[in-house]
Amino acid sequence: MSEQICVYRNNEGFVSVQSLRNTSHNEPYIQGWCKKFKAPRTLRIERIINTFDILQDANDYLNNFDPDEIVSPSQRKALSASTFDVHFTGFKKADKTQLTEIAKANGMTVRGEVTKNLNLLCYGYNAGQKKLEKALDQGCIILNEPQFIALIETGEIPEE
Incomplete structure (x- = not known):
């Protein structure tokens, strides 16, 4: 089972150790x-400060962490220009239309189904299990x- 261990700064500036299993990129x-x-x-990959093979090494790094060592977001490499594909499932028609408009206004490409290049699936109260499983299987x-x-x-994405 693969594990991704890192020190991470969230959008509010809080720095913590994160350990994730079965990761998809x-x-x-x-x-x-x-x-x-x-x-x-x-x-967000750009907010990962450092990666580690051992959880204890990440905790040691965090205990000795100097926030001035961090590169500012404006100095980071710009995000890839490729499309970011999203699909909405399990929503009432009006809600799906509203979410589609929000996604398009934010530069996302909205797909009508789960495709091989899909990046994100947003699900509502009535989402089908098979569609969710297919998206999970594709990462x-x-x-x-x-x-x-x-x-x-x-x-x-909020941690709660």
Whole structure:
């Protein structure tokens, strides 16, 4: 079982150690299962400060962490120009239309189904299990509506 261990700064500036299992990568995100919170976690790759092979090394690094060593977001490499594909499922028609407009206004490409290049699947109350499983099998990021809205507003998926 692969594990991604890193020191990470969230959108509020809080720095913590993150340990994710069964990770999938979808530029600009990495998603995996967090044993500590018993839930999936999604991190922005650009906010990863350092990666480690051993959890204790990450904790030691955090204990001796100097925030001035961090490169500012404006100095970071710009995100890839490739499309960021999203699909909405399990929503009432009006809600799906509104989410589609929000996604397009934020530069995302909205897909009508789960495709091989899909980056993100946003699900509602009536989402089908098979569609969710297909997206998971392809390594898509899976979010509910509040997480999607938080992603749009902050660029980060909330940890709650």
